[in-house]
Amino acid sequence: MRLAELAHLRAGDKGDVSQISVIAYDPADYPLLCREVTVERVCAHLAQLSPRRATRYEVPGLGALNFVLEGALSGGVSRALSLDGHGKTLSAQLLDLEVDPTGRGQFS
Amino acid sequence: MSARSTTVRIGVGAGFAGDRIEPAIELIEHGNLDYLVFECLAERTIAFAQQARRSDPGNGYDPMLIERMRRVLPGALSRGVRIVTNAGAANPLAGARAVAALASELGMAELRVAAVLGDDVRALIDAKPYPLFDRPGSTADLSGVISANAYLGAEPIVEALAQGADVVITGRVGDPSLFVGPLAHAFGWSFDDPALIGKATMIGHLLECAGQLTGGYFADGDRKQVEGLARLGFPLAEVGRDGSAIVTKVTGSGGQLSIASCKEQLLYEILDPAAYYQADVVADFTGVALEMLGTDSIRVTGGSGRARTGMLKVSIGYDDGFIGEGQISYAGPGAVARGRMAIAIVEERLRLTGAAVKEVRGELIGIDSVDRSAAAAMEPREVRVRIAGRAESARAAAAIGAEVEALYTNGPAAGGGVTRGVRPVVAVASALIPAALVTPWIEMVEVSP
Numbered sequence: 001m002r003l004a005e006l007a008h009l010r011a012g013d014k015g016d017v018s019q020i021s022v023i024a025y026d027p028a029d030y031p032l033l034c035r036e037v038t039v040e041r042v043c044a045h046l047a048q049l050s051p052r053r054a055t056r057y058e059v060p061g062l063g064a065l066n067f068v069l070e071g072a073l074s075g076g077v078s079r080a081l082s083l084d085g086h087g088k089t090l091s092a093q094l095l096d097l098e099v100d101p102t103g104r105g106q107f108s
Numbered sequence: 109m110s111a112r113s114t115t116v117r118i119g120v121g122a123g124f125a126g127d128r129i130e131p132a133i134e135l136i137e138h139g140n141l142d143y144l145v146f147e148c149l150a151e152r153t154i155a156f157a158q159q160a161r162r163s164d165p166g167n168g169y170d171p172m173l174i175e176r177m178r179r180v181l182p183g184a185l186s187r188g189v190r191i192v193t194n195a196g197a198a199n200p201l202a203g204a205r206a207v208a209a210l211a212s213e214l215g216m217a218e219l220r221v222a223a224v225l226g227d228d229v230r231a232l233i234d235a236k237p238y239p240l241f242d243r244p245g246s247t248a249d250l251s252g253v254i255s256a257n258a259y260l261g262a263e264p265i266v267e268a269l270a271q272g273a274d275v276v277i278t279g280r281v282g283d284p285s286l287f288v289g290p291l292a293h294a295f296g297w298s299f300d301d302p303a304l305i306g307k308a309t310m311i312g313h314l315l316e317c318a319g320q321l322t323g324g325y326f327a328d329g330d331r332k333q334v335e336g337l338a339r340l341g342f343p344l345a346e347v348g349r350d351g352s353a354i355v356t357k358v359t360g361s362g363g364q365l366s367i368a369s370c371k372e373q374l375l376y377e378i379l380d381p382a383a384y385y386q387a388d389v390v391a392d393f394t395g396v397a398l399e400m401l402g403t404d405s406i407r408v409t410g411g412s413g414r415a416r417t418g419m420l421k422v423s424i425g426y427d428d429g430f431i432g433e434g435q436i437s438y439a440g441p442g443a444v445a446r447g448r449m450a451i452a453i454v455e456e457r458l459r460l461t462g463a464a465v466k467e468v469r470g471e472l473i474g475i476d477s478v479d480r481s482a483a484a485a486m487e488p489r490e491v492r493v494r495i496a497g498r499a500e501s502a503r504a505a506a507a508i509g510a511e512v513e514a515l516y517t518n519g520p521a522a523g524g525g526v527t528r529g530v531r532p533v534v535a536v537a538s539a540l541i542p543a544a545l546v547t548p549w550i551e552m553v554e555v556s557p
Binding site for chain 1: 152242328380476479
């Protein structure tokens with residue numbers, strides 16, 4: 001299934017860092033998100049982003065993961081040549097990440 | 109202002125400089141507020157404002173400040189709602205004087221206006237290099253520096269309110285601190301209590317982007333339905349002395365407060381949720397709990413924090429050359445192929461003519477201009493070519509738009525709707541400086557009768 005069925009997302013920016021939260025609609029799905037929505041899979045899905053460093057913070061109390069992608073915004077909104085210098089569209093681009101609810105890893 | 113002391117009601121009237129004005133008026137009239145905050149200062153806004161101040165020493169504050177105050181001051185004064193805003197930008201004192209002149213014009217001789225000063229640390233940055241923390245190098249490596257402003261904490265706002273200010277105009281202050289100030293003033297909170305200041309910071313962080321808490325930047329299909337975004341209501345928090353809060357909005361306003369929208373905003377622009385570095389505190393949002401009390405009413409508890417680091421973030425605006433850009437559209441069968449061809453032609457022309465441009469990027473809007481995913485795009489019926497690149501001069505940057513325009517008669521078939529432009533780039537770098545080097549102060553500005 002697609003990530004959109006399990007989670008809602010929001011993207012923010014801090015300088016050249018893109019931040020994307022992935023939040024389970026149902027907190028019971030949080031372990032599934034932890035297992036399926038890894039740094040590797042997020043970076044593979046956003047293949048043309050090539051961040052310098054990618055970190056995932058886990059926030060079980062909110063049923064949320066927070067991805068911090070450093071160097072992902074071609075210098076940040078103030079100097080980026082790209083149309084979406086904030087990277088605000090990135091959260092929606094992750095909505096069709098495939099998630100395997102069975103945990104058998106057929107998509108990874 | 110009312111004498112109630114068990115709770116304080118604080119709202120947000122703007123989440124960025126260009127935000128809508130009506131939601132603030134709605135909050136003043138129907139929010140039963142004690143405080144209304146306007147957050148109007150994006151990262152590089154202050155650099156642009158500093159340029160305005162250079163050409164006119166009486167300028168350099170947010171261009172919309174006076175229009176906003178004209179609309180909200182009468183209602184705010186009659187209801188005892190005190191206002192805090194960072195719309196002073198690069199010149200809070202001039203902003204405060206302009207608001208005082210407006211108050212005089214409106215016959216509000218009793219209004220007390222304060223400016224918070226001291227965030228301009230240009231002299232410190234010029235005197236000594238500080239390491240940049242968002243990239244390698246130091247502040248000395250930045251040429252063409254326009255502005256350097258430290259993110260002040262909430263204490264000068266507390267001081268301004270203690271001196272009786274009805275309107276507090278600041279320059280660069282941490283966004284949550286605009287809310288922490290009024291709360292700490294109203295409850296007499298100590299900044300030596302990081303757990304409490306952490307809660308206040310969490311409340312400020314939830315509110316600071318205004319409509320993004322109440323359903324803006326949220327709506328998407330059936331799963332994330334939001335009604336009434338054209339009349340989106342901005343949020344307010346009813347805060348208790350213990351730092352717990354109920355976030356809500358004016359009944360009947362558009363939008364929707366949900367647990368989901370609160371969680372999205374709680375993590376918005378946060379890196380490590382356990383360590384949100386602010387001048388007042390290192391806030392920790394990992395223990396936050398949200399409880400739906402009723403329609404558009406959510407109880408927020410569990411924010412925390414640790415002692416502040418003693419360092420302040422400084423945002424440095426600097427000239428970074430120019431960006432030149434040109435766009436042209438193609439439609440019908442083969443639109444994508446003709447768009448790709450157009451990009452190749454312009455890139456070759458820029459090489460052949462020796463144009464002094466760099467980092468040229470060509471993209472097709474509708475295919476690959478913002479999409480960074482590995483997914484293959486479907487062939488659309490139309491595309492818009494966009495070509496952008498950097499140059500050191502405006503003249504050199506103009507070559508890109510000129511070459512795109514020349515595609516009309518020299519490029520692929522059926523290209524139309526050229527737009528072209530050149531814009532100066534004001535970029536931002538960040539450094540940390542010891543807070544001990546920065547001494548904020550307050551100036552009260554008299555309203556002439």
